[in-house]
Amino acid sequence: MLRQNSSPCRRDIIKGLAALGASALLPASRSVAQTPAASPRVIDCHHHFVSPAFLKALSAKEGHKVEGFTNFFPLGLWKNYSPAKDVETMDRDGVATSLISCTAPGVWFGDPDEARGLARELNEYGAKMASDYKSRFGLLAVLPIPRVDESLKEIEYAFDTLKADGVGILTSYGNHWLGDPMFQPIFDELNRRKAVVYTHPIDAPCCQDLMPGVNPTTLEYFADTARAILSLLVTNAATRYGDIRFIFSHAGGSFPSLIDRIGVGNPDTIAANLRGPAEPNSRLYHLRRFYYDTAQSTNTIQLQALKTIAGVSQIVFGTDYPFGATAAKQVQGLGECGFNPEELQSIEMGNALRLFPKYKS
Numbered sequence: 520m521l522r523q524n525s526s527p528c529r530r531d532i533i534k535g536l537a538a539l540g541a542s543a544l545l546p547a548s549r550s551v552a553q554t555p556a557a558s559p560r561v562i563d564c565h566h567h568f569v570s571p572a573f574l575k576a577l578s579a580k581e582g583h584k585v586e587g588f589t590n591f592f593p594l595g596l597w598k599n600y601s602p603a604k605d606v607e608t609m610d611r612d613g614v615a616t617s618l619i620s621c622t623a624p625g626v627w628f629g630d631p632d633e634a635r636g637l638a639r640e641l642n643e644y645g646a647k648m649a650s651d652y653k654s655r656f657g658l659l660a661v662l663p664i665p666r667v668d669e670s671l672k673e674i675e676y677a678f679d680t681l682k683a684d685g686v687g688i689l690t691s692y693g694n695h696w697l698g699d700p701m702f703q704p705i706f707d708e709l710n711r712r713k714a715v716v717y718t719h720p721i722d723a724p725c726c727q728d729l730m731p732g733v734n735p736t737t738l739e740y741f742a743d744t745a746r747a748i749l750s751l752l753v754t755n756a757a758t759r760y761g762d763i764r765f766i767f768s769h770a771g772g773s774f775p776s777l778i779d780r781i782g783v784g785n786p787d788t789i790a791a792n793l794r795g796p797a798e799p800n801s802r803l804y805h806l807r808r809f810y811y812d813t814a815q816s817t818n819t820i821q822l823q824a825l826k827t828i829a830g831v832s833q834i835v836f837g838t839d840y841p842f843g844a845t846a847a848k849q850v851q852g853l854g855e856c857g858f859n860p861e862e863l864q865s866i867e868m869g870n871a872l873r874l875f876p877k878y879k880s
Contacts, residue, residue: 561850562871562878564717565814565837566617568605569597570644573621573637579699580628593635596841602648605840606655612846614838616866616878618686619645620659623721627663627692634663638673646681656666657875659678659687659717665695670705678712684875685715685764690747691715691723698750698757710760715874720744744772745859748809749781757805764874765809766835770816775807775824793827803828810874813843813866814838817852831862 562648574597582596610615626637638661641775645658660677662670686709688697695701697718709716720743722735744767751757751765757842765775774781779789783803797804807829814837816822825834836853854863872879 543582561614561836561846561867562875563609563614563617563840563846564617564766564810564835564871564874565812566614566840567842568602568619568645568648569600569621570641572640572644573626574600576633576637584682594840598659600841602652602656606652608840609655609846612750612813613850614846616657616875617840617877618657618659618684618871619648620717620719621661622719623689623690625664627665627722630813631669632668635669635673637661638663638669640817642673642677642681642683646683654878654880656807657684657878659683659685659715660817662686662688664688664705665692665701667701667704668838670749671708674705674708676714684877685717687717687719690718690720690743694723695724696743696748697751697756698752699706700754703756703759706756706760707761710762713762713764715764715766717769718744718747720747720772722840729762741769741772744768744865745774745777748772748774748806749833752802752805755851757802761800766874767809767811768837768839769812769814770825770834771809771811771829772822775821775828778824778828791796805835809833810835810870813849813853814839815842815849817849817856818855822853822856822858826858831858834866834868836867 555637573690574594578594583619605617608614621641626641627634642658642660645660649656649658658675658681660683662673664670676684677686691697692702697706706716720740723743723746724740726739726742726871727735748767748771751760780792783789783792783801783806794805798808809829810833811825811829812835813822820835836850838844838849840846843849844852850867852856853866858866
């Protein structure tokens, strides 16, 4: 319920965010021109790829009503995709390494055999990319979720045989988000392995085609990321899976704007809570241990709010390749968000190296 009058603390928060926004104008901001793209200096944690077989499978579904397929997959954008061209783009934009993942709609379209086959084919294709272009690509393996047994087998194969760097999953499957008990065996195994789990949003069946003329990437993807985060918090799954390093796309989606509504304190104490340490296994504790990428979110409002909640140490660079602006443009945007040079270095590469230390060389 909305209230007519803002409390003093709420006004303090608004003033604080305004000050943070103004900090974008400080000299600490940096432009691409100041650091040539020819010297790779970023690790891209939100970078998509396709295989020819996966593209063919999706092309066959275009225009048909198929479970899990939203018909919002720009097939034409992938027509000329190749790992070699991908590397050329990375070289041009100063990307040292890209952690590749499958984007929405993923591989689940209602057929368990198809999902298992597509996941395996994509993972082997991605592993070959990583092998052919050493240190340029890392694999975040796709899983045939919601199938539990098949996902457990793919986790074993991806990590033990393909040497994947982590897994890449969606924020929801059907109308089930990540904290749902149906996924517990999958996440228990990922937790045992202390895995990196990158998540990508999708428009869940509950919330498709709600507004004519508004595609899901405009609003619904951001909402579904917030739902996924909240589902881990309200079910205590975030505590159960305390060794999983989760990465959420697009700076956490709409979650930063919901901070006074998701149980980190009442509106009169939020400012104080954010200034102090979080209680162990509290909701704020988990929000501060999750990671968030910058893909298509390099604006002062989003990133300074995220910094206030989670800290610079939890922000990693991402581009959403091949969608949206180039890596170089997003680096430029990041440099205009009020971070000092040390913070920029952490976001662009340092924080990712804590998650993927083998790419230090």
